Amino acid sequence: MIGIVGAKTIGGVSNMGRFARFVWQSMITSLRSCTSSHTYPLICTQMYIIGVRSVPVVMITGAFVGMTLAVQAYDQLAGMGLEEHLGVLINISVVKELGPVLAAVMLAGRIGGALTAELGTMNVTEQIDAIRSMGTDPVRYLVAPRILACLLLTPFLIIFADLMGILGGYFVSVIQLEINSQAYWDFSASGVELWDVSIGVIKGVFFGVAIAVISCYKGFTCKEGAQGVGRACTEAFVASFISILALDFALAVIFKAIYNTFWQLKSLV
Amino acid sequence: MKKKYENNQSSEECSNGVLEVKNLTKRFGTNVVLDNISLTIDKGKTTVVIGPSGCGKTVLIKHLIALLRPNSGEVYFKNRRIDNLSENDLNRIRTHYGFLFQGGALFDSLNVTENIIFPIRQHCKITNFREVEELVKAKLAMVGLDGFQQFYPANLSGGQRKRVALARAIALNPEIILYDEPTTGLDPIRADVINELILKLQKELGVTTIVVTHDMTSAYKIADRIIMLHNGKIIADGDADHIHNHPHPVVQQFISGQVSEEDLAVLRMSGTISQPQFLPRDFE
Numbered sequence: 001m002i003g004i005v006g007a008k009t010i011g012g013v014s015n016m017g018r019f020a021r022f023v024w025q026s027m028i029t030s031l032r033s034c035t036s037s038h039t040y041p042l043i044c045t046q047m048y049i050i051g052v053r054s055v056p057v058v059m060i061t062g063a064f065v066g067m068t069l070a071v072q073a074y075d076q077l078a079g080m081g082l083e084e085h086l087g088v089l090i091n092i093s094v095v096k097e098l099g100p101v102l103a104a105v106m107l108a109g110r111i112g113g114a115l116t117a118e119l120g121t122m123n124v125t126e127q128i129d130a131i132r133s134m135g136t137d138p139v140r141y142l143v144a145p146r147i148l149a150c151l152l153l154t155p156f157l158i159i160f161a162d163l164m165g166i167l168g169g170y171f172v173s174v175i176q177l178e179i180n181s182q183a184y185w186d187f188s189a190s191g192v193e194l195w196d197v198s199i200g201v202i203k204g205v206f207f208g209v210a211i212a213v214i215s216c217y218k219g220f221t222c223k224e225g226a227q228g229v230g231r232a233c234t235e236a237f238v239a240s241f242i243s244i245l246a247l248d249f250a251l252a253v254i255f256k257a258i259y260n261t262f263w264q265l266k267s268l269v
Numbered sequence: 270m271k272k273k274y275e276n277n278q279s280s281e282e283c284s285n286g287v288l289e290v291k292n293l294t295k296r297f298g299t300n301v302v303l304d305n306i307s308l309t310i311d312k313g314k315t316t317v318v319i320g321p322s323g324c325g326k327t328v329l330i331k332h333l334i335a336l337l338r339p340n341s342g343e344v345y346f347k348n349r350r351i352d353n354l355s356e357n358d359l360n361r362i363r364t365h366y367g368f369l370f371q372g373g374a375l376f377d378s379l380n381v382t383e384n385i386i387f388p389i390r391q392h393c394k395i396t397n398f399r400e401v402e403e404l405v406k407a408k409l410a411m412v413g414l415d416g417f418q419q420f421y422p423a424n425l426s427g428g429q430r431k432r433v434a435l436a437r438a439i440a441l442n443p444e445i446i447l448y449d450e451p452t453t454g455l456d457p458i459r460a461d462v463i464n465e466l467i468l469k470l471q472k473e474l475g476v477t478t479i480v481v482t483h484d485m486t487s488a489y490k491i492a493d494r495i496i497m498l499h500n501g502k503i504i505a506d507g508d509a510d511h512i513h514n515h516p517h518p519v520v521q522q523f524i525s526g527q528v529s530e531e532d533l534a535v536l537r538m539s540g541t542i543s544q545p546q547f548l549p550r551d552f553e
Contacts (some may be wrong), residue, residue, distance in 0.1 A: 122376075128376035129336055134388040134441075135363035138357060141391075 013128050022217050030151075033144040043152075050111050050146070051153030055160055061106045062161030065098045066090055066168030072179050084183040086173050088191030094165035095192060100200040101248050103161035104207035107238035115146055118237040120220025120229040122173035134165065138220075147212040155201045162200060184269060199255050206251060210243040214218040221239025287312040287445060287477050288333055293342035295328055300546065301330050304501035305342070310445075315471055315478040317488045319512075321523060324482040327371070330447045332477065334366050335359050364392055367438030367446040367476075371453060373430040375422040375437070381409070382418045385437045392441065408436040411473075412466055428459035435466060439474065446470065448480040452487045459494035464490050485524050489513075497523065 033039040069090045077083045119142060123126050131138045173179045215236045222232035286309035295303040301326040310316050310333070318326045331337040332344055334458050344352040351362055375384050377533060385405045386395075395401055409415045412432035422430055431451060438446060448467065452460035464487050471478050471491075482488055486496055490508070495512045497505040497520055505512055505520045512524065 125372060126370045126374040126378055129331075130368070130370055130376075132336055132356075133334055133363060133366065133368035133370075134386070134391065134437075135360040136391045137360060 015022055018216055018221070022139075022220070023213055023247045025133040025139055026213055026216070029137065029139045030147045033140060033148060039140070039145060039148075042141070043148050046145045046149035049114075049155055050149045050155065052106075054107060054110055054153075054157055056155045057106055057110055058103045059164045061102050062094070062099055062164035065102055065161070065170035066094055066165035066170075067172045069093055069098070069165075070169045070172035070177065074173070080229040083177070083179055085187050085191075086177075086179055087169070087184040090173065091166055091167035091188045091192045092196055094169065095162045095197045095200045097200075097248070097252075099162040099165045100158045100203045100207065101244060103158050104154065104204070104211065104244045105241060107150075107157065107208070107210050108215075108237055108244060110121035111150065112211050112240045113233045115212065115215035116222070116233045117217055117229055120222035120232045123220060123222055124224050124228065136152050143212075143216045143220075146216055147209060150208035150212035151205055152208075154211070155204035158201055158204040162197065195259060199251075202246065202255075203251050206247050207244050210247055211240045214239045214243060286310060287347060288316055289345040289348075290329075290332065291343045291345070293329075293332060293339050293344065295332065295337065296340050303332075303339075304472045306498075306501070307342075308496065308503065308506070310477060310479060311494070312477050313475055314493040315467070315480065315491050316494045316496065317482060317492035318496050318498060319483060319485070319523065322483065323533060324498045325501055326483075326498055327449050330449060330479055330481050331396060333445075334363060334368060334447060336368075337533075365444045366390070366440055367435075367441070367443035369431065369435050369446065369448045369451055371450045372433035373422070375430055375434055377422055378431070378513050379421075380418070381405075381420050381422075381425075381433050383416075384413060384422070385409070385440050387437065388440045393539060400505075404440075405436075408440060409433075411439070411470070412436045413462070419442050428455050428462065431455070431463060431465065435463075435470075439470060440510075442474065445477045445479065446477070448482075450482055452482060452484045460484065461489060461490075463487075466496075467491050483523075485526070498521075 025253055033043075070086060073086060073089050077086055077089070083204060119128070122142070128138045128142070131141055141201045170184065174181045218236035218239070222228050288310035290308050293303055293306045294301065306329065318329060320326050328337060332339055332352070335344065335354065339352055342351055342352070346362055346365070349362075351359065354362070376387065382402075382405050385408055386401055389395065389401060389404070405418060406415055406541055409417060412435050413431050414429060414436065414506060417425070417429065417433070422433070425433065431549065435451075450461045451467065455463065467478060467480065468491055470476060478491075480487075492509055494506070494508060496503055497512065497515075499519050504517055505515045507515075512520065515521065515524075
């Protein structure tokens, strides 16, 4: 029993160590790739696959988030006679939390799974070894462009999700629930600051990197066979999902602290 | 192009051994795959590594290019130790090698031309695309596949994929070409085409060739030297005649392709096929 626990602990720590090394190597290589024009075509290809093709799914996610929030929150606010404040609630929830998190979860499913399956298949068919045998660093050729594409485009995809969430919430609130349009926007404008929107977009950078790194790592370390690739895809999605939630919490705490500090300075000025 | 396509061969080697393995041991978990192996690969010769499936042939050639790292022992390329180098340092050394993987390992998302120019793109500055196209044409002509430039790997047969992979492996004019089971899965005629290609490349480019195979027809045809691995150790090493007349029973059993008495005993104990114990559900 003790032996099994010990072996599992050592295995877990070794995995964490390997992952940490992979993350470090990927970050350094990605930074170097930024200055190498050699990598730009690879980044553009990945940006098309990762970014452009994800726009519809992210927009649909955002729209439904906004519409559902409007339907759910209306009764509570109407009970207190505050239905015109619905815009603040919907828009601040969408731009700060639900838009970025749900868009990132959609991306983890759409992109993360595809990245892991692609790299996992390359791994089991020795294509990654072939890259190494030709004197090329597979992290530079395969991982860095994917990380940079995710890092650059996830914030933009989140902006799309936010936009559709805002519009979805607006249509349900104003057209279906018949809230005054002017009041809806006025309260929204008074309650949602540029800071709130920025938080959501900045979160996208972290979410994008987390999805890309985890998915690439799982692809690089996937076991042989169809079952191995399938399992790696599942693990990649689960790990990305948990990372998104954990990062969301950590970033919420950090941004709150930053906001409180700057708010005090602002009032002093 | 920054680097011209010239043979990388240098004249500063002091010994004839271009690759050297000293006391190499490799374990996967508790399974010892290579057990204290030492050997020297001669420059310009074709060395064939034979042995039963799972005896560590592929593991051995992956150590020669440092795709795998040993648990103990050393690997030298032109008297320079490579098994302890960083991946960055190895990348420079690996441009001297060509590696033909068992399944070809062509990139599915790239067509034949893009596959062949992959190593050139990575290591040379391409300024004249026409020159590169001509190079691709020449390499494909060497493997008898000129005209297949725009094909994707999925549209090629197993033999064609191996030949394209070979064209890619020689794109940078390597000094050493490693072949991992080049004839496995091919019909006898296609297998012989690959054998002829190996001989042609060795003759025309003067490369050092290391082939891992369990195809004895192929081994006898192409080898200057044959090494046999068994249970992680070298049990026979010499030219084709030496191997053919080797007294070791395992060598004789392997080259004649005969099943051992132990294996036959296991087969006899496992019951007869005419008396199946498990029948399909709707079997009548």
